[in-house]
Amino acid sequence: MDLQFVTLNVFTSKRLQGNPLAVVTVPATLKDKLTQATKQKIAQEFNLSETVFLHEVAEPDQAQQKQRDIDIFTIESELPYAGHPTIGSAVLVKYNLHPHVDTLVTKAGPIGIVPQPGNAIRARIPHNVRLHAKTLVDVLGSDDATKHPGLSPVPQIREAELKAPVFSVVKGMTFVLVKLPSLELLAQVSTAYRIDFANLPKPLLDEGWRDSFVSRYYYVDLGEEEEQRSIRSRMVELGFEDPATGSAATALGSYLTLHEEKKGRKFKLTQGVEMGRTSHINVETTTKDPGDGSVALEELWLGGTAIVVMKGTLTVDI
Known part of the structure; x- marks a missing residue:
């Protein structure tokens, strides 16, 4: 064949x-x-x-x-x-x-694709978002790096890993969204430490959501840039570094929209810098009022070239 x-x-x-x-x-x-x-x-x-x-x-x-x-x-x-x-x-x-x-x-599900200037694409992503009840500290019960070798040996990074929100953008794609305070700490994230999410001592994900890819996604919030929220990120869970992770970027954009921004937002994510393969990811969200005073995600767009x-x-x- x-x-x-x-x-x-x-x-x-x-x-x-x-x-x-x-x-x-x-x-x-x-x-x-x-x-x-x-x-x-x-x-x-x-x-x-x-x-x-x-x-x-x-x-x-x-x-x-x-x-x-x-x-x-x-x-x-x-x-x-x-x-x-x-x-x-x-x-x-x-x-x-x-x-x-x-x-x-x-x-x-179906993904609508819209051409953009410069041979770029804007893709409308189907979404079924979920903020899970537990974090890694609930499952692992300790910040002792010797007991949990998949955690970072750097204390500040390890603490952020344990407390990070666990968020699914669709059923089957879940990310531990690890916010770090500086690019210096982001540079210390290593491919050497991998968590076996399929064999944790307790389930990390909510009932009905456990058949899922799970990975940590590290990021630093750089603030406003050209009316977008600018973010630097890294993904190293797979035993190697991923230069660009659009699913994680859409998960992060969705989470920040619902739990920090409380409104639709544009995000500009830069990933792969540390490995010499700089990538630029655009995420855009819109929201709606479901009628109970909360904010719900309406549209989720991923863009790039x-x-x-x-x-x-x-x-x-x-």
């Missing part, structure tokens, strides 16, 4: 910056032949943070002409939604393959 693939650098307009992504095009005639296990092995072969499988349609009706299904895989499992695969796939589809397509369908780096043919045995 021969499959065409493209790699892109996402959340950047410069090649060899941003977050690498592989997108494998799956012809309609091969869709049923490409098993879940094979897709997982292909993702492991690329060995990137995510690989996307873009499904073509055979004889599309009018509705199908405007949408494409995508599957998103890490090297370990399939994800219902992820940010840099969404933006990278959207740029590839909209500007290189099918300009008429306006929707990518993920396991988390991507640029093609490589094209080729992948051959797999079936």
Whole structure:
């Protein structure tokens, strides 16, 4: 079986910056032949943070002409939604393959894609947000780094990890949002410390939400910049550093909107600086009043650019 693939650098307009992504095009005639296990092995072969499988349609009706299904895989499992695969796939589809397509369908739901100046994309993200009742300190019960080697050995970072809110942007994508007071502390975050969230002594997530990817997302609030809230962030949970994590950025933007801003907001996140792959992520939220005096999330938008780096043919045995 021969499959065409493209790699892109996402959340950047410069090649060899941003977050690498592989997108494998799956012809309609091969869709049923490409098993879940094979897709997982292909993702492991690329060995990137995510690989996307873009499904073509055979004889599309009018509705199908405007949408494409995508599957998103890490090297370990399939994800219902992820940010840099969404933006990278959207740029590839909209500007290189099918300009008429306006929707990518993920396991988390349909994502509307809107072209922006400079070959950028603005993607409307389906959301089902949840602030979980427990934090890591409730589950681990101690800040002793020797008992919990996945925690940071730096006391200030460890304290922030234990107290950080645990927030899902959709079912299946959850982040421990670790706010740090300085860029100096952010620079001390290390890939050497990984928590096995699947085997904690007690459940961290609320009942009904526990089948989920979970990771820490570290950030420093830099204040206002051009009418946006400016944030520097890092993601190191996977045993390596992720240059850009759009799903975590949308989770953080949603959390800050609902629990700090109390209104719709624009966020500008810069990630990947420490590893030399600077990425720029835009998040925008709008809110509504559900009628009980609280604030609810209405729309969640993820924005960014991507640029093609490589094209080729992948051959797999079936």
